[in-house]
Amino acid sequence: MTEPGGPSARPRARRTARSGTERAGRISAPGALAAGDVGVLSPDLNESLTDLAARYGLRPSAERPSPPRYVRELWQRRHFMLAFATAQNIAMYTNAKLGQLWQVLTPLLNVAVYWLIFGKILDTSRGIPDYIPFLVVGVFVFNFTQRSFISTSKVITDSLPLIRALQFPRAALPLAYVLIELQQMLIASVVMFVIILVSGEPITWYWLLFIPALLLQALFNAGIGMFVARVGAQLNDFSQLLPFLLRTWMYMSGVLFSLLTLAERGFRHPLIVKLLYINPAAIYITLIRLALLQKQRESAPGAAPYNKALCAKWPDVTINGVTHNYLYNSKYCMPVISPDLNWPLAAGWAVVAIVVGFFFFWRAETRYGRG
Amino acid sequence: MAEPLVIVDDLHIVYKVYGAGGDRGTAATVLLRMIGRKTRGNIREVHAVRGLSFVANRGDAIGIIGRNGSGKSTLLRAIAGLLPPEKGNVYTNSQASLLGVNAALLDELTGERNVVLGCLAMGMSRAEVKAKYQDIVGFSGVGDFIDLPMKTYSAGMGSRLRFAIAASKTHEVLLIDEALATGDAEFRVKSHNRIEELRAAAGAVFLVAHELEEIELTCNRVIWMERGKIVTEGYDVITIVDQYIEASGGEPVLRDPVTRRRIKTSSMETAGA
Numbered sequence: 001m002t003e004p005g006g007p008s009a010r011p012r013a014r015r016t017a018r019s020g021t022e023r024a025g026r027i028s029a030p031g032a033l034a035a036g037d038v039g040v041l042s043p044d045l046n047e048s049l050t051d052l053a054a055r056y057g058l059r060p061s062a063e064r065p066s067p068p069r070y071v072r073e074l075w076q077r078r079h080f081m082l083a084f085a086t087a088q089n090i091a092m093y094t095n096a097k098l099g100q101l102w103q104v105l106t107p108l109l110n111v112a113v114y115w116l117i118f119g120k121i122l123d124t125s126r127g128i129p130d131y132i133p134f135l136v137v138g139v140f141v142f143n144f145t146q147r148s149f150i151s152t153s154k155v156i157t158d159s160l161p162l163i164r165a166l167q168f169p170r171a172a173l174p175l176a177y178v179l180i181e182l183q184q185m186l187i188a189s190v191v192m193f194v195i196i197l198v199s200g201e202p203i204t205w206y207w208l209l210f211i212p213a214l215l216l217q218a219l220f221n222a223g224i225g226m227f228v229a230r231v232g233a234q235l236n237d238f239s240q241l242l243p244f245l246l247r248t249w250m251y252m253s254g255v256l257f258s259l260l261t262l263a264e265r266g267f268r269h270p271l272i273v274k275l276l277y278i279n280p281a282a283i284y285i286t287l288i289r290l291a292l293l294q295k296q297r298e299s300a301p302g303a304a305p306y307n308k309a310l311c312a313k314w315p316d317v318t319i320n321g322v323t324h325n326y327l328y329n330s331k332y333c334m335p336v337i338s339p340d341l342n343w344p345l346a347a348g349w350a351v352v353a354i355v356v357g358f359f360f361f362w363r364a365e366t367r368y369g370r371g
Numbered sequence: 372m373a374e375p376l377v378i379v380d381d382l383h384i385v386y387k388v389y390g391a392g393g394d395r396g397t398a399a400t401v402l403l404r405m406i407g408r409k410t411r412g413n414i415r416e417v418h419a420v421r422g423l424s425f426v427a428n429r430g431d432a433i434g435i436i437g438r439n440g441s442g443k444s445t446l447l448r449a450i451a452g453l454l455p456p457e458k459g460n461v462y463t464n465s466q467a468s469l470l471g472v473n474a475a476l477l478d479e480l481t482g483e484r485n486v487v488l489g490c491l492a493m494g495m496s497r498a499e500v501k502a503k504y505q506d507i508v509g510f511s512g513v514g515d516f517i518d519l520p521m522k523t524y525s526a527g528m529g530s531r532l533r534f535a536i537a538a539s540k541t542h543e544v545l546l547i548d549e550a551l552a553t554g555d556a557e558f559r560v561k562s563h564n565r566i567e568e569l570r571a572a573a574g575a576v577f578l579v580a581h582e583l584e585e586i587e588l589t590c591n592r593v594i595w596m597e598r599g600k601i602v603t604e605g606y607d608v609i610t611i612v613d614q615y616i617e618a619s620g621g622e623p624v625l626r627d628p629v630t631r632r633r634i635k636t637s638s639m640e641t642a643g644a
Contacts (some may be wrong), residue, residue, distance in 0.1 A: 048380075049426070050380060053378045056375050058376075063448060144438070162477065
């Protein structure tokens with residue numbers, strides 16, 4: 001009844017064609033319903049039930065709210081999302097002996113494994129100055145998106161009891177799960193900063209750029225989270241496929257190696273390299289690397305005037321008696337995409353993800369929790 | 372006076388059951404399906420509700436009776452908006468809340484957090500939750516267990532807490548699906564009183580219960596369903612309940628000829644007030 005005429009008028013408008021002719025003169029008889037009725041008010045009584053519903057402003061129970069109303073309802077549940085995220089974060093580790101420590105240990109172990117395999121054994125670090133901080137930022141930032149994907153793909157099935165018990169806008173669930181991952185990411189960031197500082201990186205004002213970059217990434221994850229939540233809810237096989245998709249995505253986003261190596265070292269498909277550069281994960285990783293790592297900033301293509309000869313030259317640097325071939329001169333190279341486009345692209349991906357994710361999720365609102 | 376809150380108009384609900392043949396998962400059948408380019412095999416349709424129509428008015432407490440599988444729970448879920456109608460429609464003025472035995476909240480979390488989360492999810496503000504918290508915990512009677520994860524609760528305690536959470540808000544339409552079945556005698560009296568209050572607060576209550584006495588005590592109206600259709604429906608609860616008992620071959624209930632209340636046998640005495 002608090003609703004303005006808009007939504008409630010809809011069923012009436014849709015149905016009048018069927019029974020509009022017999023309505024005249026019966027509008028004024030609501031009292032007739034009560035008078036000694038036995039209860040059954042089948043459509044053959046005074047007026048059709050659809051008309052009765054329209055007259056009292058009742059709406060189909062399985063009706064989807066309009067997008068603005070849906071957003072309002074979501075905003076109203078913001079405390080729920082926060083409380084849900086915090087509670088889940090605590091519950092997640094209650095069964096583990098080390099408890100909350102795993103929030104820090106998991107990313108650390110990840111870094112250790114990648115460093116061992118790709119840095120030491122396969123020597124992918126070739127060409128990248130300060131490989132450890134480079135790797136750590138890549139792994140942690142990608143991990144945020146990866147975990148958001150995996151958890152939101154299961155959010156509807158995980159929360160079935162809640163969905164079947166209570167009415168609330170379902171998008172609150174994937175959003176809360178992304179909030180959980182954001183909280184985890186903030187904790188992991190502390191570890192990330194410690195590793196970066198220990199490996200000799202200076203603190204600069206550029207570090208502040210970490211905050212807007214992470215926020216944009218969180219928005220992107222929220223949008224994609226809503227998208228994945230619906231796919232996961234309607235396609236059970238999706239969660240089986242997801243790890244493979246994510247691993248492919250990780251290898252394509254320059255988490256473990258520099259996409260520069262592809263650009264400068266004979267990878268002959270410039271279009272593919274360009275696409276890899278502008279993929280959202282790579283954009284967010286690049287932005288955060290440029291914000292936190294000085295050597296990355298200094299050696300970014302475009303940081304110095306273009307010079308073909310210097311660009312082609314990879315200076316040798318000897319560390320502990322071993323000669324490394326470094327990308328230091330990459331600053332003289334032509335950037336694959338202009339560095340000025342990094343922020344617009346990051347914001348663009350976030351907006352596209354939110355809009356597409358929201359509408360895609362909203363369209364199936366009444367179908368979650370069924371079956 | 373009679374203001375309709377829920378209108379069920381020629382409602383049909385059909386469940387689609389996949390893999391009814393039971394061989395859905397084997398690699399061979401999946402492969403055959405893919406080669407044959409057939410759509411998913413073995414879809415069986417279960418027509419759970421077949422053309423139901425009725426109007427629930429403000430102040431009604433409607434008991435729904437019928438055998439297992441007659442479509443009672445399905446009807447409630449359709450009213451709550453959790454199942455899309457195949458045909459027909461359900462109209463409500465607000466979102467109905469379904470309260471069922473399976474409505475576990477988050478088992479891993481403590482009762483306390485479940486109370487807060489449940490209330491916030493129902494759209495309460497933080498201040499409202501704070502104000503109602505003690506009432507809810509007190510009403511549920513779970514006592515010290517409120518600090519423990521809900522998975523440690525007995526079935527009865529869990530459903531009591533769930534009922535307490537859902538009943539803390541005055542819902543316009545409250546749907547109760549066997550939620551009280553597991554409670555003990557004391558809790559039944561309490562919840563019965565609470566349902567009376569909710570009903571007095573001018574909403575509509577739907578109650579599915581196999582405990583017919585509960586329906587006689589709580590409801591002013593009853594719907595008897597069989598195979599997804601209404602057999603009888605009306606405000607004369609006791610007559611319809613007796614008809615139902617007779618039809619299902621049960622022992623006739625002994626009733627006081629004047630008040631028409633059940634004459635208690637000794638084993639049932641504890642349940643009273």
